[in-house]
Amino acid sequence: xxxxxPPKENTLPLTSGGTYSSVLGTSVGVASAGIxxxxxxxVAVLRxxxxxxxxxxxxxxxxACCRWTRERLPGMLRAVVVNSxxxxxxxxxxxxxxxxxxxxxxxxxxxxxTNEIAVCSTGVIGVPMPMDRVLPGIRAAATEMTASGSDAxxxxxxxxLRTKEASCSAAGIAVGGIAKxxxxxxxxxxxxxxxxxxxxxxxxxxxxxxxxxVVNRTFNCITVDxxxxxxxxxxxxxxxxxxxxxxxxxxxxxxxQALYSVCRHLAREIARDGEGANRLVEVLVEGLxxxxxxxxxxxxxxxxxxxxxxxxCDANWxxxxxxxxxxxVPHLEELSLDFAGIPVVRDGMPVPFNExxxxxxxxxxxxxxxxxxxxxxxxxxxxxxxxxxxVRINADYRS
Amino acid sequence: xxxxxPPKENTLPLTSGGTYSSVLGTSVGVASAGIxxxxxxxVAVLRxxxxxxxxxxxxxxxxACCRWTRERLPGMLRAVVVNSxxxxxxxxxxxxxxxxxxxxxxxxxxxxxTNEIAVCSTGVIGVPMPMDRVLPGIRAAATEMTASGSDAxxxxxxxxLRTKEASCSAAGIAVGGIAKxxxxxxxxxxxxxxxxxxxxxxxxxxxxxxxxxVVNRTFNCITVDxxxxxxxxxxxxxxxxxxxxxxxxxxxxxxxQALYSVCRHLAREIARDGEGANRLVEVLVEGLxxxxxxxxxxxxxxxxxxxxxxxxCDANWxxxxxxxxxxxVPHLEELSLDFAGIPVVRDGMPVPFNExxxxxxxxxxxxxxxxxxxxxxxxxxxxxxxxxxxVRINADYRS
Numbered sequence: 001x002x003x004x005x006p007p008k009e010n011t012l013p014l015t016s017g018g019t020y021s022s023v024l025g026t027s028v029g030v031a032s033a034g035i036x037x038x039x040x041x042x043v044a045v046l047r048x049x050x051x052x053x054x055x056x057x058x059x060x061x062x063x064a065c066c067r068w069t070r071e072r073l074p075g076m077l078r079a080v081v082v083n084s085x086x087x088x089x090x091x092x093x094x095x096x097x098x099x100x101x102x103x104x105x106x107x108x109x110x111x112x113x114t115n116e117i118a119v120c121s122t123g124v125i126g127v128p129m130p131m132d133r134v135l136p137g138i139r140a141a142a143t144e145m146t147a148s149g150s151d152a153x154x155x156x157x158x159x160x161l162r163t164k165e166a167s168c169s170a171a172g173i174a175v176g177g178i179a180k181x182x183x184x185x186x187x188x189x190x191x192x193x194x195x196x197x198x199x200x201x202x203x204x205x206x207x208x209x210x211x212x213x214v215v216n217r218t219f220n221c222i223t224v225d226x227x228x229x230x231x232x233x234x235x236x237x238x239x240x241x242x243x244x245x246x247x248x249x250x251x252x253x254x255x256x257q258a259l260y261s262v263c264r265h266l267a268r269e270i271a272r273d274g275e276g277a278n279r280l281v282e283v284l285v286e287g288l289x290x291x292x293x294x295x296x297x298x299x300x301x302x303x304x305x306x307x308x309x310x311x312x313c314d315a316n317w318x319x320x321x322x323x324x325x326x327x328x329v330p331h332l333e334e335l336s337l338d339f340a341g342i343p344v345v346r347d348g349m350p351v352p353f354n355e356x357x358x359x360x361x362x363x364x365x366x367x368x369x370x371x372x373x374x375x376x377x378x379x380x381x382x383x384x385x386x387x388x389x390x391v392r393i394n395a396d397y398r399s
Numbered sequence: 400x401x402x403x404x405p406p407k408e409n410t411l412p413l414t415s416g417g418t419y420s421s422v423l424g425t426s427v428g429v430a431s432a433g434i435x436x437x438x439x440x441x442v443a444v445l446r447x448x449x450x451x452x453x454x455x456x457x458x459x460x461x462x463a464c465c466r467w468t469r470e471r472l473p474g475m476l477r478a479v480v481v482n483s484x485x486x487x488x489x490x491x492x493x494x495x496x497x498x499x500x501x502x503x504x505x506x507x508x509x510x511x512x513t514n515e516i517a518v519c520s521t522g523v524i525g526v527p528m529p530m531d532r533v534l535p536g537i538r539a540a541a542t543e544m545t546a547s548g549s550d551a552x553x554x555x556x557x558x559x560l561r562t563k564e565a566s567c568s569a570a571g572i573a574v575g576g577i578a579k580x581x582x583x584x585x586x587x588x589x590x591x592x593x594x595x596x597x598x599x600x601x602x603x604x605x606x607x608x609x610x611x612x613v614v615n616r617t618f619n620c621i622t623v624d625x626x627x628x629x630x631x632x633x634x635x636x637x638x639x640x641x642x643x644x645x646x647x648x649x650x651x652x653x654x655x656q657a658l659y660s661v662c663r664h665l666a667r668e669i670a671r672d673g674e675g676a677n678r679l680v681e682v683l684v685e686g687l688x689x690x691x692x693x694x695x696x697x698x699x700x701x702x703x704x705x706x707x708x709x710x711x712c713d714a715n716w717x718x719x720x721x722x723x724x725x726x727x728v729p730h731l732e733e734l735s736l737d738f739a740g741i742p743v744v745r746d747g748m749p750v751p752f753n754e755x756x757x758x759x760x761x762x763x764x765x766x767x768x769x770x771x772x773x774x775x776x777x778x779x780x781x782x783x784x785x786x787x788x789x790v791r792i793n794a795d796y797r798s
Contacts, residue, residue, distance in 0.1 A: 126749045317525070391789070
């Protein structure tokens with residue numbers, strides 16, 4: 001029996017070594033303010049002057065900075081100020097004031113209006129911001145502005161093991177970005193932040209639609225443990241130093257593909273770097289509608305039983321069927337399913353497979369769970385295995 | 400600062416040693432058919448002749464027996480036949496035929512119509528039923544009918560560590576029941592089954608409403624890992640040997656309370672017996688509407704970050720706030736929160752607490768997370784901590 005063949009993804013090649021600052025018109029400042037311990041970079045200022053868009057957490061416990069940012073975007077932006085080590089969440093009115101002071105300090109240093117600064121904070125919840133260290137850090141970062149995107153990628157990390165950076169360039173359109181993911185080695189840091197930038201000249205509301213579309217297909221399709229944070233934010237800035245790109249043009253498609261390619265890479269790197277994770281898992285659902293396929297893929301990648309099976313290199317396909325059923329996927333009597341390249345279900349019925357080969361395939365760095373059902377939709381989701389280390393990391397923080 | 404005082408629950412005392420067969424008019428047969436290994440009971444027939452109601456999984460991958468049962472109930476029933484060791488799920492047309500043959504064999508032995516038999520199967524997914532062993536097992540069980548509810552409670556177990564049984568009697572109304580839970584020590588057994596019976600005489604559609612209401616507040620409020628199975632079924636039978644109970648009467652309230660008391664006990668025992676679990680966790684949300692409070696309680700109990708924190712005896716209240724925010728709970732700026740009896744948040748702001756005392760309280764067998772928000776609703780949910788054993792149990796099955 002032949003394995004299913006995954007459809008080709010509409011991506012563009014990434015630039016080797018590319019990052020946020022690969023895009024013309026950006027400048028970056030970083031500092032070590034001592035929020036997450038001495039010597040570590042923990043403040044970044046990302047400057048790109050032009051229309052910007054943002055997507056933030058839908059949590060009703062959203063941090064002050066998320067509310068600040070979404071009140072201002074889409075709209076004109078001069079820079080983003082970010083700190084790691086403290087999320088400034090569940091900090092009440094003081095948290096709002098501190099968020100404002102961060103924007104204000106950045107604006108003063110850059111010589112612009114406070115309302116033209118977006119703010120992001122990631123780290124521990126429920127602890128007041130150490131403003132006596134944060135403000136000098138912001139001043140230091142915003143005064144120099146000679147750092148690289150890679151420095152900023154360092155400065156936004158909390159417990160991630162690796163920085164996440166990418167850029168892509170095609171037909172005179174450049175997109176770059178950095179991200180941090182759900183390391184969650186310390187508690188209350190289930191945060192993802194993404195900072196994207198393009199040199200394309202795009203009208204703010206189109207920029208917002210573009211960002212929402214791409215985030216929906218990338219960062220919204222990753223899960224480490226299904227928890228949503230109080231601080232998730234993705235911002236797309238523009239520098240205005242490239243070509244004008246209008247919707248419904250060939251250039252628009254290229255911009256969309258470039259942004260998707262960068263975000264897809266960053267999203268997969270976040271999933272791969274999930275705490276305690278040994279491997280990246282991709283769930284590909286072909287069939288249904290696009291939206292249904294995406295919901296199904298996310299349902300499978302979120303299932304702890306599927307995640308533990310993959311951790312144990314066990315081609316336990318019944319758990320995938322269970323997860324699909326649990327998220328109300330129809331037509332399972334016509335299901336075809338490959339587990340790590342091995343056909344395990346055809347037309348809703350189990351097919352015999354080689355367990356040794358399955359275990360070998362499941363031991364790879366990347367595992368594909370490929371679902372095919374009636375319909376023309378495609379949905380992808382990314383996650384990681386669930387290991388005993390995840391539990392250890394998250395249970396033993398204070399002991 | 401004083402801890403929050405939990406509101407009193409509207410429950411009736413349980414009968415010591417009570418079980419399904421404590422209710423007059425029931426009879427039980429069991430057998431060891433060799434489905435889950437020699438010597439272990441794995442078939443039960445639960446006889447109670449009268450109107451019955453059922454709630455089954457909403458999974459679109461529901462097993463054949465779930466579909467069989469819900470096509471017949473609410474309605475007249477003679478008996479339920481159950482087997483453990485094989486879920487008869489993802490077994491296609493053959494599975495449907497086998498389900499029918501199980502009902503038919505039971506009906507023949509009891510001398511009734513095949514349509515008056517409900518069928519439940521729990522165990523491994525995707526493996527054909529060993530009918531050569533199942534049918535003789537059913538004959539043996541249905542011929543004797545001299546076993547107890549406790550025997551049946553044994554026969555329905557898969558990987559649970561303990562049987563789950565209860566009964567309650569008040570004002571001439573008796574309710575009894577047994578259940579099995581989400582042991583999930585073997586894969587694909589994320590199944591809960593519940594078999595309830597009352598001697599009250601109740602009209603079928605009222606019985607169905609009663610069961611749905613109580614299941615919604617008990618079995619639907621427990622989670623071990625958030626996965627939903629292909630086989631979850633709860634059946635409420637009647638024997639007609641007691642008093643007539645009509646809706647909107649004082650007797651109806653007593654029947655409701657008795658059924659709630661039995662189901663609440665069984666649900667909590669399932670949560671406590673979750674695989675790898677060290678303790679029972681109850682989340683009590685006071686405020687919002689009843690429905691919103693229940694959704695919030697279930698959101699908190701489902702969060703892996705909350706579950707690992709409790710496993711580590713860490714009063715990490717930020718994770719509870721994160722989980723509440725993630726399920727869109729409003730008014731968090733007015734949140735009060737106690738963690739294992741210790742005030743940690745008042746009016747949305749952290750309050751200092753004694754970490755040593757918190758760790759001691761979190762080490763108990765039962766932990767209460769008590770949330771208070773504006774509103775008059777009450778919601779409760781039960782679950783367990785998430786341990787490294789959970790991962791080990793679920794990852795290492797085939798290795």
